[in-house]
Amino acid sequence: MMSVLKLKAVSESTNSNPNDTAKKRQIVDLGNGSEVIYIQRFLSSDQSWKWFDYLDKQIPWTRPTIRVFGKCFLQPRDSCYVATPGLTELTYSGYQPHAYSWDDYPVLKDILDAVHKALPGSSFNSVLLNRYKSGNDCVGWHADDEKVYGPTPEIASVSFGCEREFILKKRPSKKSRDGSDEPASKRLKKSSPGDQHSYTLKHGSLLVMRGNTQRDWIHSVPKRAKAEATRINLTFRLVF
Ligand SMILES: O=C(O)CCC(=O)C(=O)O
Numbered sequence: 111m112m113s114v115l116k117l118k119a120v121s122e123s124t125n126s127n128p129n130d131t132a133k134k135r136q137i138v139d140l141g142n143g144s145e146v147i148y149i150q151r152f153l154s155s156d157q158s159w160k161w162f163d164y165l166d167k168q169i170p171w172t173r174p175t176i177r178v179f180g181k182c183f184l185q186p187r188d189s190c191y192v193a194t195p196g197l198t199e200l201t202y203s204g205y206q207p208h209a210y211s212w213d214d215y216p217v218l219k220d221i222l223d224a225v226h227k228a229l230p231g232s233s234f235n236s237v238l239l240n241r242y243k244s245g246n247d248c249v250g251w252h253a254d255d256e257k258v259y260g261p262t263p264e265i266a267s268v269s270f271g272c273e274r275e276f277i278l279k280k281r282p283s284k285k286s287r288d289g290s291d292e293p294a295s296k297r298l299k300k301s302s303p304g305d306q307h308s309y310t311l312k313h314g315s316l317l318v319m320r321g322n323t324q325r326d327w328i329h330s331v332p333k334r335a336k337a338e339a340t341r342i343n344l345t346f347r348l349v350f
């Protein structure tokens with residue numbers, strides 16, 4: 111079996127829109143049609159703190175009980191779900207969040223507008239909000255591969271407040287997803303530096319996952335003893 115050398119293309123570009131103060135974007139090709147875009151200075155710091163305060167105070171945060179591998183846990187972070195009426199309901203980890211309305215939280219529409227401007231052609235209709243109150247709050251390894259998002263979801267993640275690490279790790283696949291005919295047992299043992307990518311998600315940053323990322327990769331925001339302050343993250347998604 112011939113091994114294929116995968117070239118990781120990392121490019122830097124700026125927005126062509128002259129009204130948009132040159133926002134540098136880092137584009138990482140994860141291979142096999144998976145891609146991540148990171149814009150560190152997506153929103154200004156001042157604007158981001160205003161939105162952080164609004165979201166922290168006004169969003170009806172809850173900490174639901176979720177089910178993972180058949181066991182019930184208190185979700186290790188607060189969350190809330192906002193979606194356009196009439197969409198298929200979202201269920202994750204055995205939990206179906208209530209869908210609040212965009213009209214109740216106008217700030218979310220402003221943030222959505224900024225995201226749509228940065229990603230021409232995108233049209234998100236739902237947002238999952240997460241609040242990590244300390245470094246003890248986290249999100250475990252998962253992919254946002256629920257059926258309602260279709261086969262190649264685009265997910266736009268905006269972060270506010272305390273910086274936290276976001277890690278992407280190549281999924282150990284059950285069956286060949288990359289055209290290789292090696293048995294899973296053999297492939298599972300192999301890992302290379304390109305199999306993991308880590309981002310420190312800054313206050314006011316935007317990270318986008320697209321293409322096959324949810325199929326071939328998993329991601330997490332691990333616990334961090336040193337992270338003392340609150341972080342709020344919004345992931346915009348398109349429900350079909
Ligand atoms: O907080 C983050 O950066 C990621 C949240 C996430 O992965 C999710 O809500 O699915």
Ligand SMILES: [Fe+2]
Nearest residue numbers: 252253254329
């Ligand atoms: Fe996720």
